[in-house]
Amino acid sequence: MAANRPRLAAITTVYRKYSHAQHVVDRYLEGYGWNGTHHRPEMDLVALYVDQVGADDLSRDRAARFPAMKIYPTIAEALTCGTGKLAVDGVVVVGEHGDYPKTPKGQVQYPRYRFFEEIVAVFRSSGRSVPMFNDKHLSWNWEWARKMYDTSKELGFAYMAGSSLPVTWRIPSVEFPAGARVREAMCVCYGGPDSYDFHGLETIQCMVERRQGGETGVKWLQAYRGEKFWDACRSNVWSRELMNAALCRSHTLTPARAGFNDIFPSLDQMQRLVADPVAYCYEHADGLKCTMMLMNGLARDFNFAAHLEGASKPFSTQMYLPMPDGRTTLANFFSPLSYNMERMFLSGKPTYPIERTLLTTGLTAAGIDSLYAGQVRIDTPHLAIRYPAPAESTYWRT
Amino acid sequence: MAPHVTRRTFLQTAAAFPVLAQGRPKRIAIVATVFRPLSHAQHIGDRFIVGYPWEGDWHKPNTQVVSLYVDQKPAGDLSQDRAREFGFKVYPTIAEAVCCGGSSLAVDAVLIIAEHGDYPRNEKGQILYPRYEFFGQVAKVFEAGGRAVPVYNDKALSYSFEKARTMCDTARRLKFPMLAGSSLPVTWRLPELELPWGCEIEDALMVGTGGSDAMDFHALEAMQCMLERRRGGERGVKSVQLIQGDAVWQAGVRGRWSKELLRSALSRSDSPKGLTVTDGRTQDMVGTGVLPQLVKDPWAYFIEYRDGLKATLLMLTDAVGDFTFAAKLKGQAEIQATQFFLSPEPNVTYSACLASKIERMIETGAAPYPVERTLLVSGILESCLDSRVKGNAVIETPHLAVTYRAPRESQYCRS
Numbered sequence: 001m002a003a004n005r006p007r008l009a010a011i012t013t014v015y016r017k018y019s020h021a022q023h024v025v026d027r028y029l030e031g032y033g034w035n036g037t038h039h040r041p042e043m044d045l046v047a048l049y050v051d052q053v054g055a056d057d058l059s060r061d062r063a064a065r066f067p068a069m070k071i072y073p074t075i076a077e078a079l080t081c082g083t084g085k086l087a088v089d090g091v092v093v094v095g096e097h098g099d100y101p102k103t104p105k106g107q108v109q110y111p112r113y114r115f116f117e118e119i120v121a122v123f124r125s126s127g128r129s130v131p132m133f134n135d136k137h138l139s140w141n142w143e144w145a146r147k148m149y150d151t152s153k154e155l156g157f158a159y160m161a162g163s164s165l166p167v168t169w170r171i172p173s174v175e176f177p178a179g180a181r182v183r184e185a186m187c188v189c190y191g192g193p194d195s196y197d198f199h200g201l202e203t204i205q206c207m208v209e210r211r212q213g214g215e216t217g218v219k220w221l222q223a224y225r226g227e228k229f230w231d232a233c234r235s236n237v238w239s240r241e242l243m244n245a246a247l248c249r250s251h252t253l254t255p256a257r258a259g260f261n262d263i264f265p266s267l268d269q270m271q272r273l274v275a276d277p278v279a280y281c282y283e284h285a286d287g288l289k290c291t292m293m294l295m296n297g298l299a300r301d302f303n304f305a306a307h308l309e310g311a312s313k314p315f316s317t318q319m320y321l322p323m324p325d326g327r328t329t330l331a332n333f334f335s336p337l338s339y340n341m342e343r344m345f346l347s348g349k350p351t352y353p354i355e356r357t358l359l360t361t362g363l364t365a366a367g368i369d370s371l372y373a374g375q376v377r378i379d380t381p382h383l384a385i386r387y388p389a390p391a392e393s394t395y396w397r398t
Numbered sequence: 399m400a401p402h403v404t405r406r407t408f409l410q411t412a413a414a415f416p417v418l419a420q421g422r423p424k425r426i427a428i429v430a431t432v433f434r435p436l437s438h439a440q441h442i443g444d445r446f447i448v449g450y451p452w453e454g455d456w457h458k459p460n461t462q463v464v465s466l467y468v469d470q471k472p473a474g475d476l477s478q479d480r481a482r483e484f485g486f487k488v489y490p491t492i493a494e495a496v497c498c499g500g501s502s503l504a505v506d507a508v509l510i511i512a513e514h515g516d517y518p519r520n521e522k523g524q525i526l527y528p529r530y531e532f533f534g535q536v537a538k539v540f541e542a543g544g545r546a547v548p549v550y551n552d553k554a555l556s557y558s559f560e561k562a563r564t565m566c567d568t569a570r571r572l573k574f575p576m577l578a579g580s581s582l583p584v585t586w587r588l589p590e591l592e593l594p595w596g597c598e599i600e601d602a603l604m605v606g607t608g609g610s611d612a613m614d615f616h617a618l619e620a621m622q623c624m625l626e627r628r629r630g631g632e633r634g635v636k637s638v639q640l641i642q643g644d645a646v647w648q649a650g651v652r653g654r655w656s657k658e659l660l661r662s663a664l665s666r667s668d669s670p671k672g673l674t675v676t677d678g679r680t681q682d683m684v685g686t687g688v689l690p691q692l693v694k695d696p697w698a699y700f701i702e703y704r705d706g707l708k709a710t711l712l713m714l715t716d717a718v719g720d721f722t723f724a725a726k727l728k729g730q731a732e733i734q735a736t737q738f739f740l741s742p743e744p745n746v747t748y749s750a751c752l753a754s755k756i757e758r759m760i761e762t763g764a765a766p767y768p769v770e771r772t773l774l775v776s777g778i779l780e781s782c783l784d785s786r787v788k789g790n791a792v793i794e795t796p797h798l799a800v801t802y803r804a805p806r807e808s809q810y811c812r813s
Contacts, residue, residue: 017678030680033665036724036735038682058677171739172813173590248451251741259435259476261744263448264456305454316454322668327742329674329719398589
């Protein structure tokens with residue numbers, strides 16, 4: 001039986017408390033709460049590469065406590081376990097957090113592309129490829145992301161990517177109706193561009209990809225920030241009804257008035273609370289209009305709303321992240337993410353399509369580009385990405 | 399804040415969420431210990447004053463708070479501000495509040511919210527919130543006028559089972575609907591677990607956090623709302639025992655409570671302490687055996703029901719920061735477990751789930767779930783605390799032969 005257990009390598013940027021690598025790799029080493037028990041993945045994480053080892057590093061502690069996992073000085077050695085040939089059955093890439101330079105547009109240059117290239121170099125030299133998971137978007141650079149996608153197709157390995165938002169709890173626990181016609185969709189969330197914007201885009205995309213006709217790609221995107229955001233809001237560039245519905249799913253609305261604990265803010269009050277609002281508006285090839293908005297100061301969660309045809313009121317829910325920023329101690333939204341990876345490593349098949357993350361990667365980059373270019377509309381012919389939604393719901397319900 | 403700004407705010411909110419034409423708003427009196435920020439009275443009372451998030455909308459109940467009584471006005475008191483802004487009056491007595499200053503009952507419902515405030519504790523550690531006394535003054539007005547209206551009582555009915563039972567008897571005698579209890583039974587569950595109505599439960603365990611007698615009540619009530627669905631319905635409690643310290647772990651070794659159920663409940667926690675706080679790691683706290691080192695003062699509440707079911711509440715404040723439950727059902731190999739989701743302050747949106755139940759009672763004139771649940775839980779807690787002061791002795795509880803039938807329809811929030 002032990003012979004059948006997949007062996008994994010994890011390729012990470014930093015392994016410190018609450019870095020994504022800690023959340024993900026710890027779940028393979030320590031197990032995690034799943035389906036009402038302490039679940040231990042039926043696979044062994046045997047090799048670890050850490051790109052930056054700082055004073056707060058935990059990888060050495062983990063390697064000492066879990067001697068079956070060895071730390072290697074290079075990605076190639078991790079994948080080959082020092083044998084010169086690919087020696088693992090799956091690769092987990094977690095290139096989030098760490099000290100990396102920023103582009104002039106403000107994007108942190110996480111080395112996911114470099115990691116990927118070094119990994120596929122081993123695949124090529126070994127004449128064999130294995131399933132790979134990439135945490136968050138593929139790359140900050142669209143051309144590189146596209147190349148990563150194309151290479152995965154060329155080499156024919158199972159490739160999954162993305163964030164926890166599509167797979168975490170939903171409150172309420174509802175799925176976007178398969179085949180629904182949808183006019184407009186929205187995510188109201190928080191955080192900054194080049195970071196949580198990606199999570200907000202994934203929140204929308206994992207829902208609307210289930211619409212009638214499947215995903216057709218995105219034609220254009222325009223970002224709004226600061227005063228232009230409020231002007232756009234007042235001139236109904238996006239649906240205020242959807243914005244209100246999404247905010248009514250929040251558990252973290254900042255009270256707009258002292259002495260009240262939960263009170264719905266007027267637009268004027270929102271404007272006072274949110275110093276630097278950002279929205280990415282974009283239109284899909286089939287006409288669906290979507291808006292992702294970052295509302296720091298107003299809410300600290302991810303809320304989705306959509307106008308479905310034939311429904312009298314918006315469809316809405318919250319993608320709930322138990323966030324260890326004082327609200328919890330464990331970022332348990334990494335549990336469904338880990339579980340979906342495990343399923344891929346066991347079956348060789350992704351549980352949801354990489355094209356989702358390819359598209360949201362491109363939308364993130366387009367959002368940054370629009371902001372950088374002065375909030376202009378950007379045509380996105382390169383985002384004509386079509387794919388069918390997975391038949392199975394993969395969000396956390398058990 | 400200037401009144402005209404407030405009014406504009408209010409109108410804007412109203413415009414954003416049009417309210418369908420309904421009948422005359424129901425008039426509500428709030429009878430509270432204190433009305434200060436983040437007190438229960440403010441949480442729940444404000445839901446009926448400014449509305450609350452519900453099913454993806456900002457819901458404005460068809461209610462009007464017309465009077466308020468507050469027993470204490472500590473620093474931060476909001477009662478006069480609310481009254482001034484929303485056009486109602488704070489009355490000096492409960493009778494005047496429910497009569498709106500007149501000579502007879504002048505409201506359609508009463509919310510008794512007597513949690514928080516400065517009240518003494520008894521020798522059992524129970525805070526002597528005057529719910530029974532508040533209720534008595536409300537009921538006196540009902541009785542004098544020959545008319546009664548629905549009453550919501552927040553949290554436990556009373557620290558004393560005898561007083562709690564008198565409250566229930568009075569409600570029955572005067573024929574008014576009464577709803578009581580906390581948000582735990584009605585909040586979201588992660589995952590959406592409901593025990594099948596009529597199921598056979600072999601073993602059940604609840605894990606709670608926080609001090610007595612505030613947080614253990616919540617934990618006991620959460621457990622009770624699950625167990626009451628078992629076959630034969632609720633028949634009451636035969637005996638209870640509260641043990642503390644090392645005896646709790648020894649009882650686990652002897653199998654008095656199930657380690658498997660504890661592992662399962664803890665697998666639903668998002669707030670384990672200890673090494674998770676140190677370096678973020680996930681933990682199998684049962685498997686590693688860390689609990690006895692981590693939890694300085696564990697309390698175990700053993701409840702033996704009259705139909706033979708045995709259930710345990712473990713208060714493990716140093717181990718977790720949330721409320722989880724696990725049960726083993728007959729004929730099912732897998733343990734069922736969930737977390738009762740308590741969303742963060744200050745919104746505490748879970749209390750909107752409770753407000754919706756209160757609103758339903760006010761609208762329909764029927765409590766959506768039986769007050770006997772809260773009666774029984776009030777009594778279980780009192781007897782457990784009796785056990786504690788009596789040297790952790792087993793306490794026979796013939797007085798807790800409380801029988802009731804849980805509604806088949808699930809009452810927790812899923813929308």
